[in-house]
Amino acid sequence: MPIALITGATSGFGRATAYRFAEAGWSLILTGRRSERLAELETELGDKVEVLTLTLDVRDAEAVKAAIDGLDDAWRRITCLVNNAGLALALEPAQRVDLNDWHTMIDTNITGLVNVTHAALPLLIDTGKGASIVNIGSVAGSYPYPGSHVYGATKAFVQQFSYNLRCDLKGSGVRVTDVAPGLAETEFMLVRSKGDEQASKQLYAGANPLQAEDIAAQVFYVATLPEHININRLEIMPTSQSWSPFSIERE
Ligand SMILES: NC(=O)C1=CN([C@@H]2O[C@H](COP(=O)(O)OP(=O)(O)OC[C@H]3O[C@@H](n4cnc5c(N)ncnc54)[C@H](OP(=O)(O)O)[C@@H]3O)[C@@H](O)[C@H]2O)C=CC1
Numbered sequence: 691m692p693i694a695l696i697t698g699a700t701s702g703f704g705r706a707t708a709y710r711f712a713e714a715g716w717s718l719i720l721t722g723r724r725s726e727r728l729a730e731l732e733t734e735l736g737d738k739v740e741v742l743t744l745t746l747d748v749r750d751a752e753a754v755k756a757a758i759d760g761l762d763d764a765w766r767r768i769t770c771l772v773n774n775a776g777l778a779l780a781l782e783p784a785q786r787v788d789l790n791d792w793h794t795m796i797d798t799n800i801t802g803l804v805n806v807t808h809a810a811l812p813l814l815i816d817t818g819k820g821a822s823i824v825n826i827g828s829v830a831g832s833y834p835y836p837g838s839h840v841y842g843a844t845k846a847f848v849q850q851f852s853y854n855l856r857c858d859l860k861g862s863g864v865r866v867t868d869v870a871p872g873l874a875e876t877e878f879m880l881v882r883s884k885g886d887e888q889a890s891k892q893l894y895a896g897a898n899p900l901q902a903e904d905i906a907a908q909v910f911y912v913a914t915l916p917e918h919i920n921i922n923r924l925e926i927m928p929t930s931q932s933w934s935p936f937s938i939e940r941e
């Protein structure tokens with residue numbers, strides 16, 4: 691069975707993606723920081739498919755490398771890497787943000803993603819044709835909005851890194867896709883608001899947002915296309931979400 695390595699599998703898109711690949715019988719390497727949630731996933735999915743869980747903080751380059759280098763032969767033929775672990779922090783405008791929040795987003799969404807990619811690339815290249823890297827970007831990487839500051843910038847990195855990887859992976863058979871969702875109901879806003887359940891409920895209320903399963907279906911779709919097809923970028927919004935006019939400050 692093909693193997694998917696999914697980062698941030700303990701919640702939201704990552705968790706739903708684990709379920710989607712399990713439905714198709716894939717073997718799963720599931721990672722996240724919360725070991726108890728990983729253990730739950732192993733219990734829930736382990737009787738259906740092969741599951742290996744790795745408690746990992748993607749920001750820790752050495753730990754990521756040790757975990758991936760240390761995979762047994764049976765787990766090394768990775769067909770799909772889903773770089774999903776990530777977060778937004780801070781709802782304030784840039785001039786009022788705690789600098790630590792910016793660093794956490796950069797360390798997780800950029801450094802974490804490149805840590806995992808760097809460690810997994812040799813394995814994906816060994817797998818060759820049909821292998822893929824699915825990076826979870828965001829509409830925030832393409833369109834500015836107030837309060838997006840470093841979060842949107844990290845997702846712009848994800849998009850460009852995905853395109854640039856394609857250039858270097860030419861001839862290897864490994865595909866790369868930037869999946870860029872818009873408003874989606876997960877623990878994302880709970881994390882962004884630092885635990886404010888009311889703020890999270892309010893954001894999604896009446897908006898008919900994307901659900902984690904909607905994104906999982908798209909990730910599975912791009913990873914299972916015929917091997918000669920590479921979707922470069924897939925941008926997905928709920929129908930309820932669109933753009934506003936430019937904002938003009940008048941005298
Ligand atoms: N929901 C949305 O509206 C959108 C989200 N996204 C992106 O989708 C991705 C998934 O977010 P979503 O499912 O919504 O949010 P969730 O908060 O539900 O899930 C985030 C996941 O990332 C993991 N994670 C966070 N930091 C780290 C870390 N340092 N090391 C390892 N794992 C980490 C968490 O696991 P744990 O805490 O156990 O480590 C968790 O499993 C993110 O990259 C996010 O930016 C993109 C567009 C829209």
Ligand SMILES: O=CCS(=O)(=O)O
Binds near residue numbers: 827829871873
């Ligand atoms: O990445 C998340 C989507 S949004 O909140 O920036 O629209």
